[in-house]
Amino acid sequence: MNTRELGRNGLKVSEIGFGCMGLSFGYGPPMERSAAVKLIRDAHERGVTFFDTAEAYGPGLNEEVVGEALEPIRDEVVIATKFGFVNGVPAQGLDSRPERIRQVADEALARLRTDRIDLFYQHRVDPNVSIEDVAGTVKDLIAEGKVKHFGMSEAGIDAIRRAHAVQPVAALQSEYSMFWREPENALLPVLDELGIGFVPFAPLGKGFLTGKMSADTVFAKDDFRSTVPRFQTDALEANRALVELVTSLAAEKNATPAQVALAWLLAQRPSIVPIPGTTKLHRLEENLGAVAVELTEPDLARIRDALTAIELVGERYPASAQSLVNR
DSSP states (O other): OOEEEEEETTTTEESSEOOOOOOOOOOOOOOOOHHHHHHHHHHHHTTOEEEEOOOTTTTHHHHHHHHHGGGGGGGGGGEEEOOOBGGGGGGGOOOOHHHHHHHHHHHHHTTTSSOOOOEEEESOOTTTTTHHHHHHHHHHHHTSEEEEEEEEEEEOOHHHHHEEEEEEEEEEEEEOOOTTTTTGGGGGHHHHHHHHEEEEEEEEGGGGGOOEEEEEOOOOBBBGGGGGGSSSHHHHHTHHHHHHHHHHHHHHHHHHHHHHHHHHHHHHOOOOOOOOOSOOOOHHHHHHHHGOOOHHHHHHHHHHHHHOOOOOSSSSSOHHHHHHHHH
C-alpha cells in the first residue's frame, strides 16, 4: 500500500487507515478482545499503518485494545487518539481545559502502551475554552515529546485557522463520503490553503454505501445509527438512488460498492486518508482492495454529475450530536 502525508511536517501514513471505534463502541456490544487485537494486527500485516482511536470509545476500552494490538509493532505504525469530553463520555459534555488535555494525554499513553501519541485530536471544539489555549497546550505536549502532531475533529473554519496559527494542524477529521459531502462547500479549500490533511470518518456512509441496507433494515438500540435521521425507514428508501449509482459503478469496475466509495474519496485529493472500520476480516480485505480501483476523469465527472442530481434525505446526526459540531 502506498503512503500519504498529513500536514506539512512529515506525518506519513498508509493511504487507507483503520478506524478502530467500532471494535469497542457505537455499533453494538464490544468485540471479543482477543479477536479485536487480532483484527488490528491483520490490518497491519496487510499494509495499514494508521490506526484511529479515542478516549471516548469505551471510555478508554478502545485505546487499551489498540495499545495491546500495536505494542509489538509500535515503531511501524501511527496511532491517533482524541481528547475533549468530560470523563471521556460524550453525554457528559465537553472539556478541553489545559489540565484535562494533559490528563487525557497521560492516561492515553498508559492505555496505548507507548511513550508518544503520533496524532492528538481535539475530538470536538469546546466553546468554553479558547482554541488558542487548546493548541498551546498541545504545542507544549509536542515540545515535551508526549505528542508528535496536532489534529482537530469536526472543527469549523475559524477554529481551524486560529488553532493553526498557534500550532500547525496536521489533520482535520470529519465525516465525508458520497453520502455526506458538506466538507466540499468550504472546508476542503481551507485545508488545501493551510496544508492540512483530511481524514474522513464514516467513509462508507456508516455502512449505507456498501449496498447491504434496505428500508427494512432495523438497528439495535445500542447501535447509534438507530438515532440517526438518515437511517430511518423513509430516508433509507428515499436515498436508494445513491446506492444504485455506486452499485452500477462497482459492476463496471469489477469491484464492490464499498471499494468504489473508498476509491472515490482517494481520488478527491492526495491529502485525504479515509479510515473505514469493520469487525470482519473479509470486510477489511475488501476495503483495502479499494486502492486497486481506478476511477478515470470521465468516471469522476459522471459521478459528480450524478451526485448533483441526487437529493439525499435526512440529517446525518440527531440534534444533540449536531450541536457538538463546530460548523
